[in-house]
Amino acid sequence: MNVQEMALRPSRAVPRTLAELADRAGARLRARAGQAEPAGDDHPESILVTGATVDSHVVAAGDLFGAFPGLKVHGARYAADAVAGGAVAVLTDEEGEALLAESGVDVPVLLVDDARVAMGEAAALVYGDPSRELVFVGITGTNGKTTTAYFVDNALAQVHDRRGIMGTVELRILDETIESPRTTVESPVLHGLLARMREQGVTAAVTEVSSHAAALERISGVAFSVAVFTNLQWDHLDFHGTMEEYLDAKAKLFAPGRAARGVINVDDEWGRRLAARVEIPVETVSTHVDDPQDADWTVTWADVGLDGVGSRFTFTDPRGAEHTAEAPLPGLVNVSNAMVAIAAAHAAGVPLPQAIAGVATAHAVPGRMERVVERSAIDPLAIVDYAHTPDALTLALQGVRPITPGRLILIFGSDGDRDQGKRPVMGGIAADLADVIVLTDENPRSEEPAAIRSAIRAGIERARPDLHDVHEVEPRVAAVEYALRLAGPGDTVIVTGKGHEPTQEIAGVFHRYNDRDAYLAAQARIVAEREGRTADAGPVPRVTVHGPVTSAQPGTGESA
């Protein structure tokens, strides 16, 4: 176990017996795989468990190892490794039990039908049900989870000095932060982290809940104080199949027993469907001034502001009283996120004036509408954003248009090994809403990068048949610099898709890469050249200009 992994658990756990775990998880207890019900001296019910994991790489002495079918392989295949690492028992399903028997794994087995659900319950018990002892807010939705989570965290800060946050960007306890492996960690890690938080005096925490996490039962055993839904947009259909199934996954967060109460944004049809079907007490939120929905919290007026910093808005609360509030990031989507965060923080016990003040002063969220180069008399505004779905891209570009006197220059691509259908759609959106497109790579993963770009280009071409102002540039680090050099002071450069991500995955290899760092390095070279200083040699761009360049005058916003 390395230092980072150790930080994901409490330093001490009250030992639980296998009998207690079997009871909580609804499991049958076997002395070993393939054996009938235990009897006599062979009975393992008093064996003590002090931790839980589903990953043989991070097992600790005294752990319960959860083995369930993955997408590639059954976890029971790694049970022998886990036992060698100190696991004292394995929780698994029938298929797993057969695999354990085959490989001669000789520890007691907790046998269940659904090992993912049971593992969450067992881990919750092992770590003492920490989610029940904190104010714990879970946020789901296709877009806006991270932003809303940071807004809620800032609102909670008004009344809770000691907090934690778990999501795509980081896992943070007080001031200790580590890179997050994914949006929502596996259930034993979630319970372990919460237990560590409790140990450190944390009284309130927020987590993002991805639809994968809900579908794969990573939130099993968790009790949320407040469950929050932002929106449902086209994404992840490669995993969920249909939008209905996608909504079903999100709805798990709102199940009775899982969350005490809910806050649901009903701007979209999916939010309205969700609000209509959940059984827990729910407050609804409507944030679109021009398409108001019947809701408890309603945004009545919003001014996006032209300074690029944020927006002011007014809203009515469930009692009908009107309030003025601020969203600290640009674009109407952030009015939505701010409104939802205020309602969520209020539902989590933060008095309304403090919730409003906390959200208004939320710090920059890494990689979400993050301004990296500020506009000046000589420089463009340069923004990093995480938009990687058609709707998010539309909203991001619409959000920056009002703060762009010149040209809107978009640098983007699309992920490999993920939903392919969105590629041409996003190309079409870019063609409609950006002036200049710098098409590049995102995380190609195992796919051929040129093929991904070509699928996006097909969508661009449908909307912009002459492909004017479409530049294809690789690698991404060079595309960022290329776009920045193309831009003049009135222009806005926005790079979307990777947000805060610290790596770029190409052909199975994770290379250290970050959009913000790419901007900063490029800008440093541009400034050095401007001042006649020697700059390091920047990345070499491989460029294809696909059509006529019609807006060559940097910064004027006018076509040549």
Ligand SMILES: CC(=O)N[C@H]1[C@@H](OP(=O)(O)OP(=O)(O)OC[C@H]2O[C@@H](n3ccc(=O)[nH]c3=O)[C@H](O)[C@@H]2O)O[C@H](CO)[C@@H](O)[C@@H]1O[C@H](C)C(=O)N[C@@H](C)C(=O)N[C@H](CCC(=O)O)C(=O)O
């Ligand atoms: C689709 C998905 O969620 N896959 C996750 C899943 O992988 P898998 O089913 O292929 O696992 P597997 O390799 O078959 O292994 C099965 C079991 O054996 C265990 N194992 C495996 C190998 C080993 O040496 N030892 C070991 O113990 C694994 O921990 C696992 O429990 O279980 C693995 C172990 O927990 C995860 O790492 C993996 O997440 C991968 C990295 C992933 O990319 N997940 C994405 C899709 C995801 O979850 N994304 C959402 C956000 C989506 C969004 O909103 O953008 C997220 O919450 O991050």
Ligand SMILES: Nc1ncnc2c1ncn2[C@@H]1O[C@H](COP(=O)(O)OP(=O)(O)OP(=O)(O)O)[C@@H](O)[C@H]1O
């Ligand atoms: N409420 C919203 N509705 C639509 N798009 C949004 C909203 N909030 C933010 N976005 C856009 O979606 C991008 C991702 O936002 P954010 O990271 O907050 O969402 P997320 O749900 O955490 O995404 P992911 O699960 O992919 O990490 C932002 O960079 C922005 O472009």
